[in-house]
Amino acid sequence: MTMLTLARAALAAALAATALGATAATSAHAAVGCSGASCVGKNPSSMGCTADQVILERERVDSYLEFQLVSSAKCAARWGAFKVSITGTAGAVTLTETRQVKTPYGWYAGGEEWVVVDLSKKGTTRTEMNRNTSDDRHRAWAAGFGFTAWRS
Secondary structure, three states, rough: OOOOHHHHHHHHHHHHHHHHHHHHHHHHHHHOOOOOHHHHHHOOOOOHHHHHHHEEEEEEEEEEEEOOOOOOOOOOOOEEEEEEEEOOOEEEEEEEEEEEEOOOOOOEEEEEEEEEEEOOOOOEOOOOOOOOOOOEEEEEEEEOOEOOEEEE
């Protein structure tokens, strides 16, 4: 083989490897780290569940504080989120996401995940996740601030 042929082969191999690497990285980015029961107690951000998150309910406390009930269809999970829009508010609040499961005898507790939110830090604090099935309902509540509506 000539040097030109070897150079062309090396260039073709490098381009193919780059294209395959980009495809693999895109597929890995779209993947989630858990689903349903395997998400319980895990962080929605680190599991990739925030990529398709939908805010189901939102309760605004004032112009810079709100808490939310959030869902991910890909992860089949829900969690609570507390958003602080400005820094400087003193104090803390406990945010809880509650899951209930429907039975022929009524609703019963299916699990709670909670987190203490530092109100002096701007950003979003999330509870860990609860699974979500068709027989569930969920709500988020912030101690001293109230509840979101139950959502099935």
